[in-house]
Amino acid sequence: MSEEKVPIYIKKELYERLKKHVKESGGFESIEEFVEFVLNEVLEEEEEEEVYSPEEEEEIKRRLRSLGYL
Amino acid sequence: MISRPHGGRLVNRVLASKRRERILEEVDEFERLNIDQGRAFDAENIAYGVYSPLEGFMLEEEFLSVLDDMRLPNDLPWTIPIVLDIDEKTAARIEPGDDVMLYYEDIPVAVLHVEEIYVYDKERFARCVFKTTDLAHPGVAKVFSMGKYLIGGRVDLINDPPNPFERYTLRPVETRVLFRERGWKTVVGFQTRNVPHLGHEYLQKSALVFVDGLFINPVIGRKKRGDFRDDVILSAYEVLLRNYYPRESAVLSIVRYEMRYAGPREAIHHAIMRKNFGCTHFIVGRDHAGVGNYYGPYEAQEIFKEFPDLGITPLFFREFFYCRKCGAIVNERVCPHDESFRLRFSGTKIREMIRSGKTPPPEFMRPEVAEAIFQFENPFVE
Numbered sequence: 001m002s003e004e005k006v007p008i009y010i011k012k013e014l015y016e017r018l019k020k021h022v023k024e025s026g027g028f029e030s031i032e033e034f035v036e037f038v039l040n041e042v043l044e045e046e047e048e049e050e051v052y053s054p055e056e057e058e059e060i061k062r063r064l065r066s067l068g069y070l
Numbered sequence: 071m072i073s074r075p076h077g078g079r080l081v082n083r084v085l086a087s088k089r090r091e092r093i094l095e096e097v098d099e100f101e102r103l104n105i106d107q108g109r110a111f112d113a114e115n116i117a118y119g120v121y122s123p124l125e126g127f128m129l130e131e132e133f134l135s136v137l138d139d140m141r142l143p144n145d146l147p148w149t150i151p152i153v154l155d156i157d158e159k160t161a162a163r164i165e166p167g168d169d170v171m172l173y174y175e176d177i178p179v180a181v182l183h184v185e186e187i188y189v190y191d192k193e194r195f196a197r198c199v200f201k202t203t204d205l206a207h208p209g210v211a212k213v214f215s216m217g218k219y220l221i222g223g224r225v226d227l228i229n230d231p232p233n234p235f236e237r238y239t240l241r242p243v244e245t246r247v248l249f250r251e252r253g254w255k256t257v258v259g260f261q262t263r264n265v266p267h268l269g270h271e272y273l274q275k276s277a278l279v280f281v282d283g284l285f286i287n288p289v290i291g292r293k294k295r296g297d298f299r300d301d302v303i304l305s306a307y308e309v310l311l312r313n314y315y316p317r318e319s320a321v322l323s324i325v326r327y328e329m330r331y332a333g334p335r336e337a338i339h340h341a342i343m344r345k346n347f348g349c350t351h352f353i354v355g356r357d358h359a360g361v362g363n364y365y366g367p368y369e370a371q372e373i374f375k376e377f378p379d380l381g382i383t384p385l386f387f388r389e390f391f392y393c394r395k396c397g398a399i400v401n402e403r404v405c406p407h408d409e410s411f412r413l414r415f416s417g418t419k420i421r422e423m424i425r426s427g428k429t430p431p432p433e434f435m436r437p438e439v440a441e442a443i444f445q446f447e448n449p450f451v452e
């Protein structure tokens with residue numbers, strides 16, 4: 001995985017709240033680490049877990065149709 | 071959105087066709103290990119992701135963590151050991167690092183990549199999982215009949231164990247596509263190993279009022295003498311669904327699995343399996359996965375308190391019954407009348423009626439369902 005970083009701008013007030021949260025909750029080394037963790041979690045949650053290709057999905061639907069499920 | 075798989079990723083350890091062919095060509099070169107039906111079903115469930123995140127039979131660290139903490143070493147809830155036992159003679163000819171071919175009924179079912187062979191304490195196994203060491207408990211008896219060692223490691227599925235119910239078998243990848251295609255955002259799973267009476271129907275329909283879809287998922291596997299046969303259960307459900315459920319609200323498909331009769335612990339396991347099929351909710355009724363009087367009637371509901379991070383929402387129900395005063399199927403949450411008005415659903419009573427050729431009353435069982443059962447010359451396991 002690439003370790004190259006890019007800057008992102010967020011509101012100062014939010015930054016201060018994050019700083020306070022990270023300091024009080026422990027667990028995270030830095031605000032950056034905390035933000036990366038949270039964003040990763042959100043993205044994983046969003047991404048529909050697709051373990052198959054479009055062709056495989058068609059195959060699945062074909063079987064479901066042939067058995068009367070769809 | 072339907073439930074994410076347990077541990078975040080649906081496991082797939084079904085060998086792709088090319089590698090499978092290559093392995094089958096040299097199948098005789100593998101060390102051979104015969105396994106029973108329950109272990110063959112476990113291998114199948116691992117491979118198709120029903121047991122996600124498990125990728126194989128448990129190593130000692132996982133096994134002990136499940137016994138003591140009801141969690142995998144990474145803290146993910148897991149209550150039933152998924153283990154493969156071998157006897158001393160077999161242990162002597164297998165080493166960590168070996169690839170072993172698992173055979174069921176003379177069919178090569180899976181390759182086991184052996185990582186560990188370890189001894190275990192049967193009494194501790196039984197006490198932790200079944201809360202008893204009484205050999206009259208079928209799960210305990212099973213543990214004490216197992217070999218001295220456990221053998222752990224990943225599996226790759228080569229062949230499905232023989233399946234007379236292919237037509238009713240959907241894998242988690244398939245149910246997930248199905249639920250999505252039906253537009254279901256919330257799906258409630260129902261575990262069963264019986265023909266449906268009206269108590270079951272009301273349980274399912276009470277849950278269905280609040281969610282988009284119902285996933286009826288009978289367990290097919292080793293049965294006791296006098297149980298209803300698998301084909302009878304499926305036929306009875308087909309008829310019930312056709313006559314009494316909106317076509318768009320319910321799905322019937324099976325899971326092949328050996329019941330452990332571990333009551334509360336097994337209820338958690340049943341919920342995890344249904345989470346992997348894509349369910350967001352799971353019905354837990356009275357004495358779920360229990361046997362005899364080893365567990366309290368609602369103990370299997372109480373255990374869910376210990377797993378706020380399970381990732382599937384249990385729906386708890388008190389037992390349903392027919393109340394003559396209410397003139398309806400109700401439970402103690404909604405009916406104030408005393409026992410003299412109440413007709414309790416009893417599996418035993420229904421079995422006795424059917425055995426003697428009597429049609430159960432319509433307050434007990436839908437006439438179409440009874441009729442479907444009577445189509446079979448002998449609906450019971452011999």
Ligand SMILES: [Zn+2]
Nearest residue numbers: 393396405407
């Ligand atoms: Zn009543």
